[in-house]
Structures are given as C-alpha cells and as structure tokens.
Amino acid sequence: MKKVTLLLSFVSLSLTAQTFTKQDTLKGSDTEFRNFWDVKKYDINLEANFENRSIAGTNKISFEITKDVVNPTFQIDLQKPMKVAKLVASFDKKAKYQQEDDFIFIKTNRKFKKGEKLNFVVTFEGNPVVAKKAPWDGGWVFEKDKNGNPWMTAADEGIGASIWLPCKDIWSDEPDNGISFKITTPKDLVGVANGRLVETKTLGNKKSYLWEVKNPINAYSIIPSIGKYVNFKETFDGEKGKLDLDYWVLDYNLDKAKKQFAQVKPMMKSFEYWFGAYPFYEDSYKLVESPHLGMEHQSNVAYGNKFENGYLGRDLSGSGVGLKWDFIIIHETGHEWFANNITAKDQADMWIHEAFTSYSETLYTESLFGKEDANKYVTGTRKNIHNDTPIIGTYGVRNEGSGDMYYKGANMLHTIRQVINNDEKFRQILRGLNKDFYHQTVTGKQVEDYFSQKSGMDLSTIFDQYLRTTYIPTLEYKQENNKLSYRWTHTVKDFKMPLRLASGEIITPTYKWQTTDLKSNNTGEFNNNYYILYSKQ
Secondary structure (H helix, E strand, O other): OOOOOEEOOOOOOOOOOOOOOHHHHHHHOOOOOOOOEEEEEEEEEEEEEOOOOEEEEEEEEEEEEOOOEEOOEEEEEOOOOOEEEEEEEOOEOOOEEEEEOOEEEEEOOOEEOOOOEEEEEEEEEEOOOEOOOOOOOOEEEEEEOOOOOEEEEEEOOOOOHHHOOOEOOOOOOOOOOOEEEEEEEEOOOEEEOOOEEEEEEEEOOEEEEEEEEOOOOOHHHOOOEEEOEEEEEEEEEEOOEEEEEEEEEEHHHHHHHHHHHHHHHHHHHHHHHHHOOOOOHHHOEEEEEOOOOEEOOOOOEEEOOOOOOEEOOEOOOOOOHHHHOEHHHHHHHHOOOEOOOEEEOOHHHOHHHHHHHHHHHHHHHHHHHOHHHHHHHHHHHHHHOOOOOOOOOOOOOOOOOOHHHOHHHHHHHHHHHHHHOOHHHHHHHHHHHHHHOOOEEEOHHHHHHHHHHHHOOOOHHHHHHHHHOOOOOEEEEEEEOOEEEEEEEOEEOOOOOOEEOOOOOEEOOOOOOEEEEOOOOOOOOOOOOOOOEEEEO
16 A cells, blocks of 8 residues: 555554455455456356245356466356355366365466457356355345235345355356346246346246346446336437436335336436446446345346335435435446446455545535535535545455545545536536446556546545545645635644635645735635645644
8 A cells, every 4th residue: 555644733643453364365356266267258147036035046257368377277256155065177077176265266287368258157056155244244135025925135244145056156257248147037026137137038937037248347336136016117318319218116015116216317417417327328327226225236227225215214424415316326326337337356445436426425415406415415524524534445455445435535535526616627527537448447546546636636634634544635825814824634644635715815835934924914814625624733
C-alpha cells in the first residue's frame, strides 16, 4: 500500500497489524496457480434440494492459456463443505486432482502454449454454507415464503462464489464470454438467473430454466433464485435503444411490485445521464425478489426491501430525503455501473464499487428532486461515518477496508466535485470512466489517476487523505472584520484542496497560516458540501 505521511496536531496513530494466512493469499492473489490461464466462459447446471439443504451440478470452465508454461498446477476454488464428485480436463481425461481446504489443485505433466483453448468440467455436490444473515455474512439461503413454498438463493460477495460454485474465484478474472446457467426446479417453482431466459423445458415433475449472459460477469454476481415467481416486463427507451426491464416477484406481491418498480424508469434515465448507457443491454435489466435485503447481481438485481421507500422504511441520511425513493432499487442498480461494468481487481479497492454507488443515490436525488435535496442527503449520511480504519484494505488476501467506503467514499466524491467546480466536467468524468474502462477490472490507482487527468487537477493528496487515513481534514481559522486567517491540520503531507467559501470566494490553505482579505466582513462563511471540519481559533 502507498505510504502516506500525516501532519497531525496532538494526535497519535496506532495501527494493529492483521494476520493473514496462506489460504488468504491463495484466495486473494494472482498466484502461480492462476496467472497463466484466463477464464472465457462458465456453463453451469444446478439443482437445489430444499429438504436436504443441498445442491448439485456441473460447471464447464472454458479458458485460454495466456503464456507458455511447463508442468503447471491449476487452482480452482471450491469452499468446504462442498465436494468435487468428478473432474475432467479436456487436455487429459485422466488428469489428477486433489481437493485441499477450499481449493482444487490439478497437477499436470505437459507443456502448455499461449493461446491454447481448453476446459475443465467439474461435477460438484454438497451442503453449502448457509447464510446466518444474508447478504452480509454470505452463503446460501433456504427459506419459505408466507405460503410455505421453498424460496432459495445465495449471496456471496464477501465470502466468494466458491462457497457453492467451482470457479476461479478472484475478482480480476471474469469469464469474458459470459455464462450459460441452467437451473432445474420442481415444476411448480421457477429458477431465475442472470441474463436472458433462452429456454424452458418440462422434465416430468421438474422444469429447467436456461439463462444466458453474453457479457463478462464477476463471479459473485452469478446467482440462482428459486421460488414461486411470476413475471412482468416493460421497456426503457435508453441511450442504446430499447432496454428490456424484467421483473420476477413472488406471486402474491405482484401488485405491490408493479407500483414500487415504477421507480425504475426514472432511475435509468438519471443513471444514464450521469454514468452513460446501461452497460448490459444485451443481457437486459432484471429485479428479482429475494428473501434477503438485496445485492447487485449483474442483470439480476436481488430485491428484498419490502416494497417500501427508504432502507426498510428508514432514511439513512436522517434528512427525510431518503424516504422519497426505494434504497435497494436505487443503490443496487447503481452497482451495474460501478462493480459490474467497472470491477475492482482486488477486494481491497472495493471503494470503487461502494463510494461511487453510494454517491449514485445523491445523483439520483438531484435528478428527480433538485440539488438542494441532493446536498442535504449526502451531507446527512456523514452521521454513518466511523473513521475507524482506512477505506482501502490489504491487497492480495481478499480483505476489504472500512465500511466507510460507502458514505465517507460518497462524501469524498462530493468534495472532489466541489473542488472541480464544474458539474458538466464532473459528469463527463463519470461517463468517461464507464466508457474507457467498459467491462474491465481496474485498480484504485487507475481510477484516482483518471480523475486527476480528466479534471486537469492533481487530486492525489485528496484521495490519499480520504482513502488511506482515518483523519478528517481540519481547517483552523480566525476572522477579524474582513481578514480571514486559516491553515490545514490533520492532513497528509502537502495536502492540496482549494476551498470555495459560501460567498464563492476561493482560498487555498496549506499547513502554514495565511491571511486573506475578504470582500466583506460577512463572507467568511463556509461551504458545508466539503467533508472537512472547521475549528475556530
């Protein structure tokens, strides 16, 4: 991680080192077992048994060799207690494999050449980890709806898709050519997955539902939902033409859903304005009712907000503004641009997903209710910031940073917007990110540098301050008549962030005291849209 020097007044910083294991490195790094092959497609078959809380299926992992290697060992991820029943490699029908801890290792005795296209077919079975409190702790969900029908799904962003699916479970390698996903269910239930439904078959007392995704997709977004669903559809006239909007809800919630999901079209209009065209027109947009609160599964957004506005009826900003819209519809859909279109290579940079998506709530509010409400909302969310640990986690070990990546991240972006002081330029940067990094995995540094380059301003110390420290920049000041004296404290070294006062006058503080003559005695009022502290001396 980048070294950051702080200039602090009467503050001591103590850090407790976190201990990581070899397993953490195997899960979170592009090791010698992963760095020579690139996943191209997953072809998944799955059947879940509600009574036994078990699942079984196959995954054909198609991949391409990216460099010449001799006698390599491949690593596929599958977490205990799931088991491999069979594994067949296209290059060696008798390939030897060993399941060890949360991994499958396939040892080879041959040369592989760059460009070879090969596959593994993994047959898997077992009782996957059951989530205690989805979606936060991760795992499978085996619930019943209010009529006693089975209702099953999974949520695994943090713990990883390999809790149930044998895959290459690292954010930096997405299947470039998408997935096919066949779900087999009892004939009175429906299986919903990502992308478009391309085939439904009746198989005696069972049915199968085949879904297809054409675009790259992050592994934790690959999710089945099984329940007594009904479907309704509409279309949105967007930047790339007609976008299919597809909704799957429990049969008894159809009327509620039709009313609540009316928020989708104006949301899409807002997000396409700020971020560019929805990134997955080929795969459609889908909301699927889930037995947990929600998650951003690509083209398959899980929705469990009980068809009411706010966050389960609460306003996370405390301003009242957050009750004007459905938090899960807005937030989880914002992830289609930031998390699903642009995906962090490493979990340590998860702020790319959450800071921008949390700020999408503010941008949506601005589109529908005006800038005053938007500012009120984003500044109100500061009460949720803890400043406990840095937003950026530890690289290479599947370690995410502080939960402050949400609303501290959003307020960092809101602050940068004030610094740029040009809303159209700020909007074009957001759209440019989604265009220039379209369907890519990126590092946090790439995103930081992009902002500095496109804004024409060196924003590096601002990112350092908010992402890599727990300190809020503090402006010490004193005013006598129209003379304003000021300086920064609690900042990284050489912190550069000009401030626009409420009057519109701009000051450029440093760690040394400066004095400025204001236009009048009353103009030294500060702009609350910057996430900083003010300390009158």
